Amino acid sequence: MAYTVARPKLTFAEKAYLPAIMTGLGITLRHFLEILSGKKKVTMQYPEETWDQKLPAHYRGAPTLVKDEHGRERCVACQLCEFICPPRAITIIPGEIPEESRWRKVEKYPKEFEIDMIRCIYCGLCEEVCPEQAIFLLKDYAITGLSRQEMVHDKEKLYELGGVMTGLVHKWNEKK
């Protein structure tokens, strides 16, 4: 069904366009001068300026593995993170901790732990699901590599990034 669009009644100044064009030119000139004189600053020039200092506390960056204060790897290879990971970025091959080890009570450890950073969507579900608080999301966002292989973080790399996290989980201590 055809219907008529109501045309607004325009004043002469509006019909002449020129005043509106002048106003528009004024607006663009103001923006131009503000940026040119440096009065207004919008762009953060990335490699020189980063927003590291301004990141919010809850920012989710690269997931990493951590060790506890005794140097024990916190991960017990329960594979919960592997199962919850939406893009299936995590691959864990569990292994058994030998009897003679100090941490034989833990039973399992990840023989291999890989996070494919090309797949990772930084959702933080791995961190949330981990019963041992072994996996943490850092604030690193600039994760780069020259090949696909380089972008798969293996166990070594994950511990290197994560480092040591003290406190909280202690149930695997000998004394308990």
Next chain:
Amino acid sequence: MSPVLTTILISLAKTIGLIFIIILPMVSYTVYAERRVSAMIQDRLGPNRVGIPMTLLGFSKDIPFFGLLQPIADAVKLLLKEDFTPAHVNKLYYWLAPACAMAPSMMALAVIPFGSTFLGVPMVIADVNVGVLWVFAVSSLGVYGIVLAGWSSNSKYPFLGGIRSSSQMISYELSLGLSVIPIFMLCGTLNLPAIVKYQIEHGWLISPVWIKGISLFPLSINFQEILQSFDILKIVLWIPLFVSFVVFTISMFAETNRLPFDLPESETELVGGYHTEYSSMKFALFFLGEYAAMITGSAVIVTLYFGAWHIPFLPTTIDDPFSFLGIVLGLLHIAAFFLKVALLLFFFIWVRWTLPRFRYDQLMRLGWYFFIEIALVNVFVVALILPFMRK
């Protein structure tokens, strides 16, 4: 050396100097200016990185230099890209079109007086009496590049772009030509250097009053002449001249396919318009041709309305052109001309990033219903005023 050979060599030197030393770098830096200014208007920064790559030489930091080397990087990129010719095009015209787009705007510069005299040589390549007519005749050839590109590409979008361009150019050519007639009536000549001479004596055509009697070099103030310089007829005449300036400038926007009249390329509706099928340096020729046309247009506007190379309150000639002062003045006049052109180019860019594109019927309505009529009436108004002017 025979005088003929000397003349040929001098005009060759002027041509090469103008085109290769001034205009072509200016074209590429207009592209840079376009990118920077558009960025700043949109609260961005634009290309500010490409400078001297000191890190390649083993230093720790590059010298960015406001990104002033960006045009060189762009040119290298465009030259090294694959020059792809689609199978369905008409090869001859497809190859001819980019050249047709670039050449006319360069040719039109031949009659522009871009400086007073330098080393005793007048700074205009061809001091011919047809002057402005040559500019119009040649610059309207530029449409052939676009039409040929649109047609030979054998594809829908370029075709539509080409059709739009030809109708737009025909429409605005009329008001472009009609709007400058008052100037010729006033100056009594089509010769551009003569029009500049008129403006030096009677004041730039854009300004309503012209203060005479002040000179900065040698410093002198003549109050008698200042009082005499206010002429009511000049103020009356300024009104039609200003209208002529506005119509001419807007028509020039349409003629150079600049926004708000960029319907031939209108990337939002026609992909890229007439140059959709072009790549590499052939595309670049269209791109640079558009900017060259902008520079030529600005140069014509500066010559007709802003007194070309004239700097107010400074002498126009010095007796000995080979003296230090003569050389400085000659260079200063060339610099003044291109400064005026640069300011006008800024205006072109500024308008582009302010206004949205016209609808096609609006464009035609503006051209045929308003500008031609305004320009025609303007001619009559000037004709009515002229008899009262003192000669």
